[in-house]
Amino acid sequence: MDALAQFSLAGRRALVTGASRGIGRACALGLAQAGADVALVARDEAALQSLAAEVQALGRKALVCPADLAGPSACEGVVARAEEALGPIDTLLYAAGVTRRAPAAEVTQGQIDECLDVNSRSAFAMAQAIGRRLLAAGKPGSLIFIASLMSRGARPTTLPYGISKMALTGVVRGLAVEWAPHGIRANAIAPGYVRTALAAKVYDDPQLREWVTSRIPQGRWQEAEDYAPIAVFLASDASRVITGQIIFADGGWTAAL
Numbered sequence: 179m180d181a182l183a184q185f186s187l188a189g190r191r192a193l194v195t196g197a198s199r200g201i202g203r204a205c206a207l208g209l210a211q212a213g214a215d216v217a218l219v220a221r222d223e224a225a226l227q228s229l230a231a232e233v234q235a236l237g238r239k240a241l242v243c244p245a246d247l248a249g250p251s252a253c254e255g256v257v258a259r260a261e262e263a264l265g266p267i268d269t270l271l272y273a274a275g276v277t278r279r280a281p282a283a284e285v286t287q288g289q290i291d292e293c294l295d296v297n298s299r300s301a302f303a304m305a306q307a308i309g310r311r312l313l314a315a316g317k318p319g320s321l322i323f324i325a326s327l328m329s330r331g332a333r334p335t336t337l338p339y340g341i342s343k344m345a346l347t348g349v350v351r352g353l354a355v356e357w358a359p360h361g362i363r364a365n366a367i368a369p370g371y372v373r374t375a376l377a378a379k380v381y382d383d384p385q386l387r388e389w390v391t392s393r394i395p396q397g398r399w400q401e402a403e404d405y406a407p408i409a410v411f412l413a414s415d416a417s418r419v420i421t422g423q424i425i426f427a428d429g430g431w432t433a434a435l
């Protein structure tokens with residue numbers, strides 16, 4: 179088969195969380211550009227409506243699916259709604275995420291829970307809700323998560339976020355190994371520092387911004403749009419032998435000494 183044709187997502191149905199802005203929004207648009215219909219999940223309904231209009235202008239279907247992922251219990255209903263509107267979901271792009279910063283001596287269990295709930299527990303619950311349906315139907319699928327540099331290392335004051343992003347690697351590898359025989363893959367994209375709302379506190383502080391920039395071999399922060407083609411690749415048959423991987427897409431950060 180033609181190599182380029184293997185990147186096509188024609189006929190696919192993807193559920194994208196974190197679709198209201200940033201990396202999730204860019205990836206949702208990328209998946210639609212590659213041919214997928216998309217269910218768009220986040221709390222900001224107006225932002226989802228605006229993205230849905232862009233997706234529909236591409237000739238793809240888009241479902242606006244407002245939901246709060248601070249509790250994993252919402253996930254089953256979200257997937258049921260998406261399937262009712264679009265048909266069976268075969269692709270998950272889980273980009274919803276929050277961060278809580280505090281010195282380790284002051285971190286509360288509540289902050290850890292807030293990060294774990296959105297970044298890891300709901301990530302697993304959404305994948306489980308989609309995966310159960312794929313297993314029952316005997317269909318393949320691709321589950322894609324957004325990890326972090328902090329899935330591998332740490333920085334002062336990022337402990338709650340780091341715990342949740344390291345937990346996410348357990349979700350990726352656990353699902354990948356157990357569901358590989360069923361044709362369901364699980365991978366994560368681990369960005370470096372991306373110019374989005376989540377990293378605004380770092381970007382808006384000139385000293386911190388410069389420190390970060392100086393550590394990136396490519397010499398620039400990543401943009402949300404950098405991740406759309408990687409999401410398309412991981413969703414598509416072009417990546418069919420890749421599963422269980424945390425793919426660092428960080429401008430060289432993790433390669434440098």
Ligand SMILES: NC(=O)c1ccc[n+]([C@@H]2O[C@H](COP(=O)([O-])OP(=O)(O)OC[C@H]3O[C@@H](n4cnc5c(N)ncnc54)[C@H](OP(=O)(O)O)[C@@H]3O)[C@@H](O)[C@H]2O)c1
Nearest residue numbers: 196198200201220221222246247248274275371372374376
């Ligand atoms: N920016 C970076 O430097 C960076 C680096 C590494 C990894 N990441 C990861 O990339 C992913 C996307 O982040 P981003 O940088 O694009 O940040 P962002 O612009 O702040 O986007 C975060 C997304 O998560 C959604 N979200 C947050 N809490 C939610 C909740 N309780 N329920 C449902 N949706 C919720 C937000 O939607 P609503 O507010 O509309 O609900 C928004 O769409 C996150 O997992 C983040 O950890 C980011």
